[in-house]
Amino acid sequence: MAPLAEDVFFLSVAELSRKLRSKEISPVELADGFLDRLERIGPKLGAVVTVTRERALAEAKAAERELAAGKWRGPLHGVPYGVKDLLATAGIPTTWGAEPYRNQVFAEDATVVARLREAGAVLIGKLAMVELAGGMGYNNADASFTGPGRTPWNKDFWSGGSSSGPGAATAAGLVAFSIGSETSGSIVTPAAFSGVSGFRPTYGRVSRHGAMALCWTLDKLGPMCRTAEDCGLVMAAIAGKDPLDATSLPRPFRPAPANAKRRRFKVGVIKGTSEKAQPEVRKNLEESLKVLGTFCDVVPDVEFPDFPYGPAVGTIVAAEGASAFRDLIESGRVKELRVPNDRWGGYAASLVLAVDYIQALRLRAPMKKALDALYAKFDALVSPTRATVSYPIGPDFDKVYLGFGGGPAVIPAGNLAGQPALSLPNGFGEKGLPTAFQLTGRAFSDETLVALGTAYQARTEWHEKRPPL
Amino acid sequence: MPDPTLSPSRRAFAKRLALAAAAPAFAGAALSQTAPAPTAAPSPAPTPVPTPEAPSSVAEALTEVARIRWGRHLTGEQLGEIAKAVDGRLRGAETMKKVTLTNADEPDVVFFAELPGGR
Numbered sequence: 001m002a003p004l005a006e007d008v009f010f011l012s013v014a015e016l017s018r019k020l021r022s023k024e025i026s027p028v029e030l031a032d033g034f035l036d037r038l039e040r041i042g043p044k045l046g047a048v049v050t051v052t053r054e055r056a057l058a059e060a061k062a063a064e065r066e067l068a069a070g071k072w073r074g075p076l077h078g079v080p081y082g083v084k085d086l087l088a089t090a091g092i093p094t095t096w097g098a099e100p101y102r103n104q105v106f107a108e109d110a111t112v113v114a115r116l117r118e119a120g121a122v123l124i125g126k127l128a129m130v131e132l133a134g135g136m137g138y139n140n141a142d143a144s145f146t147g148p149g150r151t152p153w154n155k156d157f158w159s160g161g162s163s164s165g166p167g168a169a170t171a172a173g174l175v176a177f178s179i180g181s182e183t184s185g186s187i188v189t190p191a192a193f194s195g196v197s198g199f200r201p202t203y204g205r206v207s208r209h210g211a212m213a214l215c216w217t218l219d220k221l222g223p224m225c226r227t228a229e230d231c232g233l234v235m236a237a238i239a240g241k242d243p244l245d246a247t248s249l250p251r252p253f254r255p256a257p258a259n260a261k262r263r264r265f266k267v268g269v270i271k272g273t274s275e276k277a278q279p280e281v282r283k284n285l286e287e288s289l290k291v292l293g294t295f296c297d298v299v300p301d302v303e304f305p306d307f308p309y310g311p312a313v314g315t316i317v318a319a320e321g322a323s324a325f326r327d328l329i330e331s332g333r334v335k336e337l338r339v340p341n342d343r344w345g346g347y348a349a350s351l352v353l354a355v356d357y358i359q360a361l362r363l364r365a366p367m368k369k370a371l372d373a374l375y376a377k378f379d380a381l382v383s384p385t386r387a388t389v390s391y392p393i394g395p396d397f398d399k400v401y402l403g404f405g406g407g408p409a410v411i412p413a414g415n416l417a418g419q420p421a422l423s424l425p426n427g428f429g430e431k432g433l434p435t436a437f438q439l440t441g442r443a444f445s446d447e448t449l450v451a452l453g454t455a456y457q458a459r460t461e462w463h464e465k466r467p468p469l
Numbered sequence: 470m471p472d473p474t475l476s477p478s479r480r481a482f483a484k485r486l487a488l489a490a491a492a493p494a495f496a497g498a499a500l501s502q503t504a505p506a507p508t509a510a511p512s513p514a515p516t517p518v519p520t521p522e523a524p525s526s527v528a529e530a531l532t533e534v535a536r537i538r539w540g541r542h543l544t545g546e547q548l549g550e551i552a553k554a555v556d557g558r559l560r561g562a563e564t565m566k567k568v569t570l571t572n573a574d575e576p577d578v579v580f581f582a583e584l585p586g587g588r
Contacts, residue, residue, distance in 0.1 A: 137554070217578060246581060307568065311561025318558065332542035344547040347539050348554035351531045356562040361576035363568055368577065 027078030077120030110210025127165030137345030160190030195434030203418030207242030228453025280429030
């Protein structure tokens with residue numbers, strides 16, 4: 001069997017699905033090709049923890065048999081993917097990116113993994129992540145026992161966190177799509193720094209059963225893909241009520257048909273989000289707005305509600321994270337963590353006062369109300385995903401890009417309110433690193449954001465760029 | 470704001486915490502009042518934060534709790550870092566208190582009597 005052309009590994013899920021269904025390529029040869037890339041390139045990017053070759057080939061052979069028999073499970077059938085290593089997988093180590101959990105093995109698959117298996121997708125690897133999803137307060141890219149995640153665009157720079165492996169692996173064509181998680185920024189940031197499309201769903205749309213808990217009231221799981229359309233295809237497979245997660249909701253994801261006619265979208269540009277961004281980030285956002293203007297009504301200078309989003313999210317993550325990992329912290333085993341900050345951060349977090357934690361939870365109601373009142377006027381609000389390109393590997397984060405940032409805290413705000421967000425690549429900045437913008441919407445506007453992102457990507461080619469591997 | 474001239478330098482503060490870590494309980498109670506300085510809480514997607522000059526007396530007191538409870542796992546330098554982080558969170562808590570809430574404003578978390586799975 002001749003090896004597949006490299007182009008195949010950069011096709012979207014939608015395109016791969018067409019080739020699989022038409023038998024132009026087989027699930028087994030596709031899985032084999034992706035497995036080879038994941039094994040060969042994955043470690044160089046610090047993107048992989050465990051390659052699940054045996055399981056992958058078994059699932060790929062099953063998909064091959066079913067497709068040959070005319071049974072098609074849907075657009076993910078036979079498509080290889082990876083998951084952030086905080087999702088339980090039966091009989092395969094689930095390390096949470098942290099040395100103390102290197103040998104942890106669960107007996108069952110997380111609900112998301114089970115749903116993807118039912119959809120016929122092929123699990124080829126457990127992908128690297130920042131230890132404990134960053135809950136102990138890391139301040140450096142070298143924050144996993146597998147080493148720093150490297151963006152394939154420039155390996156001296158970080159792939160973002162805490163879904164570092166999903167970002168790097170998806171961007172480098174080592175998986176066709178991946179599943180990441182976000183408590184406050186951990187999908188959209190690596191999507192931006194790695195140059196892929198990353199979708200944070202509305203809280204409750206995707207079951208978290210079987211996922212490492214960092215912060216019960218903020219954790220979300222979502223897809224990281226080449227395209228917005230692919231994010232919708234993955235969401236359609238994983239969203240919906242799960243009796244094993246009380247916060248999950250009976251709201252399946254139904255992507256808009258590709259040929260659906262609709263009114264013009266209305267998007268607002270959040271005031272002050274790009275003023276202190278790097279010049280390339282600002283310029284690329286302006287270009288993106290021009291493109292959006294061809295099919296959207298664009299409203300500039302939208303005032304964002306002023307609340308202490310940062311302190312609230314920090315307090316909640318600290319309190320819930322310290323509780324979730326209390327045994328690890330109090331046993332002293334946090335000293336085995338990679339980043340020096342993570343070895344003491346849990347003790348500081350353990351000192352959050354109960355009244356401050358409850359205060360933060362109480363603030364979420366007025367924040368949610370104010371944000372919903374604003375977002376109800378728009379299909380989405382637009383802002384740069386990050387004010388800078390990726391951080392260099394080596395120095396602590398607070399030593400670089402001084403003077404950039406500021407503006408409304410869109411990421412913490414959206415996470416506190418449980419709102420969805422979609423990060424889309426929109427060009428390049430310093431050192432050949434990708435830039436991105438994010439579309440944020442009111443809760444349960446997930447389908448609208450995906451439709452908007454798909455329309456944007458129909459008019460641009462940034463999502464088709466390939467890193468220089 | 471407390472008088473910043475009463476605040477020890479970060480290095481002096483860390484040194485005293487190190488001494489306190491090596492001493493019996495409550496040795497750290499002698500830590501002086503200090504001036505608070507801006508910082509930010511760690512986040513799963515961190516952003517650069519300014520370094521504080523010295524933690525507040527409340528932060529020092531809470532750090533003493535950390536020393537008593539978990540001091541065997543911590544160095545003096547780490548206790549100094551904890552003091553700074555606690556100070557940042559306390560500052561954040563003060564910011565949160567500035568938002569007006571009424572007695573009827575409940576935490577945005579709902580308790581369900583039902584067991585997972587509807588049992």
